Amino acid sequence: xLKALLDEYIKEYETKDxxxxxxxxxxxxxxxxxDIEIAGFIASMFAYGKREVFIxxxxxxxxxMNNKPYEYIKNFDYKNNNIYKCDYxxxxxxxxxxxxxxxxILYSQNETLETLFQYSYRQSNKVWDMFQGVVDxxxxxxxxxxxxxxxHLLPNPYNKSALKRLNMMLRWFVxxxxxxxxxxNFIDKxxxxxxxxxxxxxxxxKLGLLKRNDNAYDSVIELTNNLKLLDPEDPIKYDFAxxxxxxxxxx
Numbered sequence: 001x002l003k004a005l006l007d008e009y010i011k012e013y014e015t016k017d018x019x020x021x022x023x024x025x026x027x028x029x030x031x032x033x034x035d036i037e038i039a040g041f042i043a044s045m046f047a048y049g050k051r052e053v054f055i056x057x058x059x060x061x062x063x064x065m066n067n068k069p070y071e072y073i074k075n076f077d078y079k080n081n082n083i084y085k086c087d088y089x090x091x092x093x094x095x096x097x098x099x100x101x102x103x104x105i106l107y108s109q110n111e112t113l114e115t116l117f118q119y120s121y122r123q124s125n126k127v128w129d130m131f132q133g134v135v136d137x138x139x140x141x142x143x144x145x146x147x148x149x150x151x152h153l154l155p156n157p158y159n160k161s162a163l164k165r166l167n168m169m170l171r172w173f174v175x176x177x178x179x180x181x182x183x184x185n186f187i188d189k190x191x192x193x194x195x196x197x198x199x200x201x202x203x204x205x206k207l208g209l210l211k212r213n214d215n216a217y218d219s220v221i222e223l224t225n226n227l228k229l230l231d232p233e234d235p236i237k238y239d240f241a242x243x244x245x246x247x248x249x250x251x
Contacts, residue, residue, distance in 0.1 A: 002207060002208075002230070003230045003231075005245075006230065006238055006241035006242075006245070007241070009240065009241040009242075009243075009244030009245055009248070010237055010238070010240050010241045010244070012244055013240045013241070013243055013244040013247075014177055014178060014179055014237065014240040015178050015179070016178045016179070018178075018179050018240070019179060021051065022051075022179075023043045023044065023046075023047040023051075023054070023055065023058070023168075024043075024172055024179055024180070024181075025055075026039045026040065026042075026043040026058060026062070027039055027040040027043070027172055027173075027181050028181065029062075029067070030069070032070060033112075033114075033183055034069075034070040034107070034112060035068070035069045035070045036181060036183055037112060037113040037114060037173070037183070038069035038070055038073055038103065038113070039062065039069050040169050040172050040173060040181075041103075041113055041169060042058070042061065042062075042069070042099075043058055043169075044165045044166065044168055044169035044172075045099070045153040045154065045165060046058055046061075046088055046153070047165050047168065048089075048164075048165065049088075049089055054088065057086070057088050060085070060086070061086055061096070064082050064083060064086075070107070073100060073103045073104055073107055074104070074107055074108070076100050076101065076103070076104040078097055078098075078100070078101040078104075078144065081097060081100070083096055083097050083100070089149075089152075090147075090148065090149040090152040091147070091149030091150065091152060091153050092146075092147050092149055094144065094145055094146050094147065094150075095146050095147055095149040095150040095153055096153070097144065098142060098143075098144050098146050098150055099138065099150070099153065099154070101143075101144065102137075102138050102141045102142075105141060106137075114173075114183075114184050114186070116134055116137060117130060117134055117170075117184070117186075118184075118186040119133070120132075120133030120134050120137075121133075121186060121187055122186075127167075127170070127187070127191055127192070127193055128157055128163075128193075128217070129157075130187075131157045131163060131166050132156075132157040132158065135154050135155070135156055135157060138154050139154075139156075160216050160217035160218075161216055161217065162195075162196040162197070162215055162216055162217065162219070162220050163193075163217075163220070164195045164196055164197045165195070167192070167193045167194065167195040167196070167220070168195035170187075170192060170193075171192055171195060171236050171239065174187055174188075174189050174192055175189050175192070175234070175236065175237070177237070179240070189233070189234050189236065190228075190232060190233050190234065190235065192224075192235070192236040193220050193221070193224050193236070194220055194223050194224045194227060194235070194236055194238075194239060195236075195239060196215055196219060196220045196223060197215070198215060199243075199246055200223075200239070200242050200243075201215045201219060201223075202246075203242045203245055203246045204223050204242060207242075207245070209223055209226045209227070210222060210223045210226070224236070
């Protein structure tokens with residue numbers, strides 16, 4: 001009965017109409033793969049707090065890039081850049097500048113975010129270890145003055161937080177649907193982990209899909225494993241169902 005209910009919510013919410021109010025809108029603005037990668041990476045980092053606030057901030061950031069993320073990154077000069085008024089909650093302009101500087105290094109070496117994630121994934125074939133390798137890449141290249149906000153934009157998997165935004169970005173890039181864009185194929189969608197936030201956790205507990213009280217790594221694994229009982233091949237599609245259940249039941 002639960003599977004049937006959630007499958008109906010998927011049909012209702014995993015549609016193109018979902019895109020306009022979600023941060024996934026930023027990956028749908030571009031056609032070039034490198035533009036999509038960079039846009040999704042940046043959008044996911046800022047996707048916390050009130051949606052209308054971070055979406056406005058992201059619109060501003062991409063306007064500074066002239067809505068050409070890859071071209072901007074390729075030509076980025078951290079000493080002479082136009083990043084200003086990009087402070088957002090815990091992060092400051094310098095934190096974003098550092099991330100853009102490292103992206104410039106990555107892409108100038110004829111690498112991409114996909115190659116970085118793919119290389120990291122193939123070391124262990126585990127999503128969490130992949131995230132650690134990617135984050136370590138950025139941490140190791142930190143070379144200008146930053147604030148703690150840098151580590152909030154790119155949280156350390158070692159701390160066993162939920163990594164909601166990284167898991168959300170990976171869902172965008174791996175799954176292929178009316179919402180998710182599916183441009184990466186080095187990892188199967190069955191390996192994805194649920195993007196867990198307080199909203200998803202609360203609904204999952206109400207439905208009996210999550211028993212743990214914390215919203216951290218162990219809860220991500222527990223909930224993902226229970227969603228695999230509903231669909232082992234594509235468990236994270238139920239992210240849309242949980243969203244829909246919350247909307248329809250005003251949770």
